[in-house]
Amino acid sequence: MEKNNSGINRRxxxxxxxxxxxxxxxASAIISGCKNEKDAKALGLPPILKGAPKGKKLRAGLVxxxxxxxxxxxxxxxxxxxxxxxxxxxxxxxxxxxxxxxFAKLKRDIPVENCFTGFDAYKKLxxxxxxxxxxxxTPPQFRPEHFKEAVMKNxxxxxxxxxxxxxxxxxxxxxSSKKAAAIGLNVVTxxxxxxxxxxxxxxxxxxxxxxxxxxxxxxxxNQNHVWFRNREEGWDDMTYMVRNWNNFCWLCGDHILxxxxxxxxxxxxxxxxQPESAIGYGGRARRLTGDQYDFFSIDFDYxxxxxxxxxxxxxxNCANGTGEFIMGTEGYTNCVNTIWNMDGSIKWKFEYPxxxxxxxxxxxxxxxxxxxxxxxxxxxxxxxxxxxxxxxANSTLTAIMARTAAYTGRKVTWEEIFKSDMxxxxxxxxxGPVDMQFEVPIPGTAHKA
Amino acid sequence: xxxPIRSLFTGKRxxxxxxxxxxxxxxxxxxxxxxxxxxxxxxxYCISCHVHPVADQSWKLxxxxxxxxxxxxxxxxxxxxxxxxxxxFAKAKHGIIDIYGFYFKDSAQYNWPAKRKLELAKNFVYVExxxxxxxxxxxxxxxxxxENAHLNFMTSKAEVSCLNCHLDVGHxxxxxxxxxxxxxxxxxxxxTQVYTEPTPVTTFANFTEKIPGTSASFDMIAxxxxxxxxxxxxxxxxxxxxxGPLHPVKVSRFFMxxxxxxxxxxxxxxxxxxxxxxxxxxxxxxVDAISGPTPPWGAPDQGWGKGTRPAIxxxxxxxxxxxxxxxxxxxxxxxxxxxxxWEYAARGGTRTPYFFEGNPKKFTSEGFxxxxxxPDTATIQSNVVxxxxxxxxxxxxxxVKENPFGLKNMLGNVYEFCSDYYSxxxxxxxxxLVVDPRGPKRGQEHVIRGGSFKSDAKDVRxxxxxxxxxxxxxxxxxxxxxxxxxxxxxxDIGFRVVCEVDENIK
Numbered sequence: 001m002e003k004n005n006s007g008i009n010r011r012x013x014x015x016x017x018x019x020x021x022x023x024x025x026x027a028s029a030i031i032s033g034c035k036n037e038k039d040a041k042a043l044g045l046p047p048i049l050k051g052a053p054k055g056k057k058l059r060a061g062l063v064x065x066x067x068x069x070x071x072x073x074x075x076x077x078x079x080x081x082x083x084x085x086x087x088x089x090x091x092x093x094x095x096x097x098x099x100x101x102x103f104a105k106l107k108r109d110i111p112v113e114n115c116f117t118g119f120d121a122y123k124k125l126x127x128x129x130x131x132x133x134x135x136x137x138t139p140p141q142f143r144p145e146h147f148k149e150a151v152m153k154n155x156x157x158x159x160x161x162x163x164x165x166x167x168x169x170x171x172x173x174x175x176s177s178k179k180a181a182a183i184g185l186n187v188v189t190x191x192x193x194x195x196x197x198x199x200x201x202x203x204x205x206x207x208x209x210x211x212x213x214x215x216x217x218x219x220x221x222n223q224n225h226v227w228f229r230n231r232e233e234g235w236d237d238m239t240y241m242v243r244n245w246n247n248f249c250w251l252c253g254d255h256i257l258x259x260x261x262x263x264x265x266x267x268x269x270x271x272x273x274q275p276e277s278a279i280g281y282g283g284r285a286r287r288l289t290g291d292q293y294d295f296f297s298i299d300f301d302y303x304x305x306x307x308x309x310x311x312x313x314x315x316x317n318c319a320n321g322t323g324e325f326i327m328g329t330e331g332y333t334n335c336v337n338t339i340w341n342m343d344g345s346i347k348w349k350f351e352y353p354x355x356x357x358x359x360x361x362x363x364x365x366x367x368x369x370x371x372x373x374x375x376x377x378x379x380x381x382x383x384x385x386x387x388x389x390x391x392x393a394n395s396t397l398t399a400i401m402a403r404t405a406a407y408t409g410r411k412v413t414w415e416e417i418f419k420s421d422m423x424x425x426x427x428x429x430x431x432g433p434v435d436m437q438f439e440v441p442i443p444g445t446a447h448k449a
Numbered sequence: 450x451x452x453p454i455r456s457l458f459t460g461k462r463x464x465x466x467x468x469x470x471x472x473x474x475x476x477x478x479x480x481x482x483x484x485x486x487x488x489x490x491x492x493x494y495c496i497s498c499h500v501h502p503v504a505d506q507s508w509k510l511x512x513x514x515x516x517x518x519x520x521x522x523x524x525x526x527x528x529x530x531x532x533x534x535x536x537x538f539a540k541a542k543h544g545i546i547d548i549y550g551f552y553f554k555d556s557a558q559y560n561w562p563a564k565r566k567l568e569l570a571k572n573f574v575y576v577e578x579x580x581x582x583x584x585x586x587x588x589x590x591x592x593x594x595x596e597n598a599h600l601n602f603m604t605s606k607a608e609v610s611c612l613n614c615h616l617d618v619g620h621x622x623x624x625x626x627x628x629x630x631x632x633x634x635x636x637x638x639x640x641t642q643v644y645t646e647p648t649p650v651t652t653f654a655n656f657t658e659k660i661p662g663t664s665a666s667f668d669m670i671a672x673x674x675x676x677x678x679x680x681x682x683x684x685x686x687x688x689x690x691x692x693g694p695l696h697p698v699k700v701s702r703f704f705m706x707x708x709x710x711x712x713x714x715x716x717x718x719x720x721x722x723x724x725x726x727x728x729x730x731x732x733x734x735x736v737d738a739i740s741g742p743t744p745p746w747g748a749p750d751q752g753w754g755k756g757t758r759p760a761i762x763x764x765x766x767x768x769x770x771x772x773x774x775x776x777x778x779x780x781x782x783x784x785x786x787x788x789x790x791w792e793y794a795a796r797g798g799t800r801t802p803y804f805f806e807g808n809p810k811k812f813t814s815e816g817f818x819x820x821x822x823x824p825d826t827a828t829i830q831s832n833v834v835x836x837x838x839x840x841x842x843x844x845x846x847x848x849v850k851e852n853p854f855g856l857k858n859m860l861g862n863v864y865e866f867c868s869d870y871y872s873x874x875x876x877x878x879x880x881x882l883v884v885d886p887r888g889p890k891r892g893q894e895h896v897i898r899g900g901s902f903k904s905d906a907k908d909v910r911x912x913x914x915x916x917x918x919x920x921x922x923x924x925x926x927x928x929x930x931x932x933x934x935x936x937x938x939x940x941d942i943g944f945r946v947v948c949e950v951d952e953n954i955k
Contacts, residue, residue, distance in 0.1 A: 152589060171929070175596035178587035418604070419929040 037208050045204070046386070048197050050366065052080025052374040055381030061087035061114075061131040061155075063122045063146055064138030065099035068160060071369070072135050072190070073099070076158065077108065079373035087114035087128055089121035090138075091242055119429050122146050126153040133158065133376070137190075139245040140165050140253055140396075141425055144172035147389070151180045156380055158373065160190040162261050162396040163389070165253035167420040170397045177389025186385060188376040189392035191265045195372040197364035198337045198350040199266070205348055206270055210339045211328025214271050217308035219263035221322045225314050226255070228289045237434040247290025250424035250436070254292045256282075256406075257399045260312035264402075265395035266324045266335050267300075267308050274394050275300035275308070275401070277413040282406035284440050286315050291438040298402040310402060409443025486540065490525035498551050503561060503620070510621035522582070527619050530575040543573065563841035565620065566751070567925070567938070570612055574619070579611040594629075598927035605924070613925035613938075624752035631744045634716040634723070647779035653702065653954050655855070661778050663717040667706055669948055670855045674702035677793050678800060680876055681912035685802055686810040691873040692912040699884045700793045704948040705786065708846040708857050709865060710771065712755030715763070718771050721778075739774045742767050742934035746926060751940050753842045759863045759943040761843060765895050765917055767934045768866050768944040775946065782949040785868040788875070788896045788914075789886050790947060795860065795899065795911045797853030802910045803860065804852040805832050812906030824906065833861035835909050839902035843941075860899050860909040863943035867896040871916035894919060901941035917942075 040047070062073045065088050077083045085103060088110055090096050096115050103110055116124040122142075126134060126149050134150045136143055136159035144164050150157050157180070163173045180187050193199045206214075229244040245251035252258050268274050280298030287294045295313040302308060324335040333339045337350035353365045366374075379386040401417040404410075426434055488494060496505055508514055513522035528543070530536050550556070563569060580586075586599045602609045617625040644659035644666070653673075659666045676699045681692040722741025742763065749762040763771070768785060775783040786794070797804045811825045814837060826837055832852075834844045839861075846857045859865075869875070869888025879886070888896065894916040900909035907913070922936035936942065 167929075171597060171600055172593065174600060175587055175591070175593075179589050179591070182585045182587055183589065419601075419931075421928075421930055 038204075040200070040204065043204060043207050045200050046195055046371075046375045047378060047384075048200065048366075049371065049374040049378055052083070052377035053381050054081050055377075057082045057084070058132050058377060058380060059084050059086040059130050060133040060135055060158075061085075061089065061125045061128065062099070062135045062137065063089045063125060064136065064142075064160075065090040065095045066137070069135065069137030070099045070102055072137050072158065072160065072373075073103075075367075075369045076133075076135060076373045076377075079370050080377050083377065084108070085110055087111075087116075087125045087131055089116045089125040091117065091119055091121065093117050119431075123149060126150055126155060132156060133380070136160060139242070139251040140257065141169075141245075141251045142429075144169040144176070147173055147176045151176045151183075151185060154183070154185065156186045156376065157389075158188050158190070158376055159389075159392075161265075161392055162253055162257040162399065163189065163392050164396055165250065165257065165400070166422045166424045167397065167400060167417055168423040170393050170400065171418075173393040173396075174390050177387060177393065180389065181385075181387050184385065186376055186379040187387045187389040188372050188379075189388040190372065191262060191388070191392050191395065192368035192372050193262055193266055193336075194269065194388070195375060196336075196368035197366070197371070198352070199335060201350050202333060202335055202337060202339065203270060205339055206326070206328070206333060206335075210331060210348060211326065211333055212330030214326050214328050215306060217267045217271065217306070217324070217326045219260070219267050219308060219310045219324045221255075221260040221263050221312040222318065222320045223259075223314055223322065224316045224320065225286065225294070226259075228287075230289065236432050238429075238431045241434065244289055247287070247292055248438070249290075249292050250426070252292065253396075253400070253424075254296075254403050255294070255314050256296045256298075256310075256312050256403050257396060260296070260310065261395055261399045263312075263322065263324050264310060264398050265392065267310075267326070268395050268398060269391075270324075270326050270335055271302055271306060271308070273302065274398050274414060276303045277301045277411055278398075278402045278405040279411045280310075280402055280405045281409065281443065291440050293406065293440070296402065296406050298405060300398070300402070407441035407443065486537070489544070490523075490529065490540070492523050495524040495528075498547060507620035507622065511617070511619055512621075513619050515621075522619070526582075527575070527578050528573050530577045531581045534575070534577040539575070560840050562752075565616075565622065565625075566841075566940070567610075567612055567616055570616060571610055574610075574612055576610050576612075579615075583611075594927055597929045601927065601929070607920060607924050609924055614927060624748055627747055629744050629746060630748065633745055633749070634719045647781070650704075650781070650951070651954065653950060656704075658779060658781075658948075660714070660717055660775070662721070665714045665717050667708070667711070667714055669704040670707050672703055672705050672790075672794050672854055674700055675793070675798075676700075676882070677796060677798075679789055679792055679912075681802070681910065685910070685912070686808060687813060687907035688910070688912065689914070691875075691914050694876055694879075696876055696879040697882045698789050698793070698879075698886060699882055700789055701885055702950050703786075703790060704950065705790070705794050705854075705856060706946045707851075707855060708757070709759035709863055709943045709945050710768075711757045712750060712760045713757060715760030715771065716755065718774050722770070722774055739770060739777060741770055741774065743932060745935040746928075746932070746937055749935060751842065757845050757847075758843045759858070761863055761940055761943045762936050763943075764932070764934055764936055765866050769868075771944075772946055781951075783946045784949070785866050785944060786947045787885070787887055788867040788869040788898065791859075791865065791867050791898050792911060794854055794856060795852065797856070799853065799911070802912070803829070803832070804911060805829070809907045809910055815905055815907065826906075829906060833900075833906075833909050834858065834902050835861045835900060835904050835906060836902070837906070841902065843902055843943075858899075859945075860911065861904065862902055863899075863941050864897040864901045864915060865899050866917075866942070866944040867898055869896045870894070871896045871914070897942060903941050 060073070060076055060083070062069050062085055073085045077085060085108065088096050088099055096117060100110050100115065114128065125131065133156045136146045136150070136157060138146065140162045143159060147157060147159060164170045177187060226246060228247050231240045235243065241248050241251060246258065278298050278300050280296060282293040282296035284293045285295070294315055296311065298310040300308040300310060326333050326335060331339055331341050331347055338346060339348040341347045352360045352362060355361050375386060378384065397417060401412050401414060404417060405412040426436055513527070529539050586603070587596070591599070598614055614627045616627065643664050644661050646659070647661050648656050648659050650656055653671050655668065655670050657666050657668050676697060678695050679698040680695040681688040682695050683693065719742055722739050724740045724743060745762070750758070772783045772785060795804065802809050805828050807828050812829050813819055814824050824837070829835070830838050832850050834848060843862055849857055851857055852859055870892025871894050872889045872892060875889055897915050897917055900913060922939040923931045925937035926932050
């Protein structure tokens, strides 16, 4: 190949900026009294913004106009100036209509000609040249295909978690993330705890040694049952399943992906790696529709003697609660706002903003659901690149590894699940009858009589 | 004041001159050296010695010369690492080898096709050079298969080279495409006679099996039962420890194929049972419908041809399923030989290292003296296809003599699967005479026997043992998970069938 001048220039540029960076670091170390603390940037933390910066107009298309989709679209436009939703795609017309109405009430009309329905609606939306950003909020089964198309069409992406339901989808997400990175498309995912100021400040403490080295962890998401829909007259198999997607594994990935992935993502983040294997169990006691479990209990092995116990449940009137916990050699933390010493005394606490009566509130000033969109817009407008695609794919795969361990009763390793050809979707996705079995998984083999 | 000229060269000043002269020589040397490095890295310079026309022509036809972008990638850009990655060292190393070859060897005698295979090509193509230009492993145009392969490249613990998949990109080779070979086996010429019935066997004698529904047949040799000493004695030259202790074994009579399963035979199985997808293959695991191999990647025959050459690169599982299929279509009991049956058959009644006369020490090409004097290979050459006479590929059975039982290629040509699991201590459990041993109950890898066309003479002894290496043999396979039917990285494995003798036969 002929000499690649831009490559050399780029390298020189990197070298010089690296040198300048070292110089700056040195200077700041002296100014800050030689404290060896890593700052937000060195830790790869997102900026905490009061709002997205001004800049060129950004037009977003929403793919998946249900509750979370419409919510994410609202979060997007409220994250900064000159942000617009200009197109919608959904498999169902009624979802489109509801979403358009919500925006119309805010005097934010979405042109009818930019609203598409059907399983290929996303393609039509992404073919619009004026769309700069896409928000992907369909059931996770469809995410890999949508993300792939978005990257092909040069769109910046906000996508909801989980990012896939099976390893085939996960590998597609990782590859598309790398393709996006290669051409400078920003990617932010809906693991909003990573954009929540209290989590971020707690992470800084932990990363700078506040609890010593992590030795064990637990994560839990126990709640009442989530919505389900009964089949209505006139619905074919596909219509019914997509309407009731939260209860079918091939569409949802089971609730260990759908919700518990948030907690799993936090443990991966704080420990700094994904687990090497998982053993666990679960079952179905109260669910009425679909083929999923309603409780899981998983033991993740992170290697070097570090384990994390994960549990999630969707059953009414049980001991509920969600959160995380990490035990370290010198203290422990709930990951969100407090660090304790070994004797139980509080070492550090996040200071929440106060309300008008001077009482401390329980949430950061800016909702993490909006903060994550601010980060995306900030990245697009300032050029400070962001890409959470692979991180969230790894956390989703961690949950898939756990789900597989529970469904089969076997120990499942990371290497095995990363290379698995598990592909849960039907061969063809179209309305009409679907030829699939929906047996609830049972681990192990039958007892012999 | 006048300074005498002579004084310029004496005393302290002389010292300065020495330094200046040294500087000049040094600078000249540096420029010349730099120039020399550049000059000796031009295409013209390379091609001036690398006279094999294939290299020049195939390079020009390859995607590194003939491409839309109009970019030409020159010899040294792939065949040397980039500066900062040991470029000068590599250049010196290759230079010395090239100069030696130019003056002392005949380039027409080189086995160029073998040099283009992955194993040897890795020695003179540098991954650092590939990724120096190909900085983005995830371009938008990358296919799903490519994504999986590049993810594997980035995460695999085994060493994966770019060449594993992209072997033909620098020198065009239509036979060496890295892709799913969906047409594999489809172009076999239809023969005239199609057998309708298998050969009936009523006596314990050699017979020719006919595979019903095909035009393939093969010879089966009746191997009489008997006792033999399995393994090698401690004083056998160049033996390995896993061949001992030497122990007596009794083997019941059986039939064994005269030659290794040929492509002609194996392709009939492939055509009859191959499945398009892995899923179907796994779901149909009942006896009535035997599911066979998925289409392979690239060319399993390595471009050497099929016919009576041994079928190669199939997995142990595939070989085993072949036996099930063959049993079903012929109504007999075909299977892989046990390790004891294999060695008994290979020895053909002999107790020596080979079934013919000879000393492994004289045949081997390894060791200091052999490199100087050269091995004495008269008898072995006509009996065994191995490193010295194979040109690094399989040969047809006609190339060698039979052993005392009438079997061909028991030693050499390709390694042969046995049904036993491998254990280095497999023999140590036997104190007394053992009848029809079947190897360890559990294990990871299976026994392979006989050595291959790649083996040294010491590894084609009757007692020499080896085993499958599943992980290493699948490094190149880009599928996730990898094929259970084909090894992507082992070209010298095949197998031979045995047939159990019906009790009613006398």
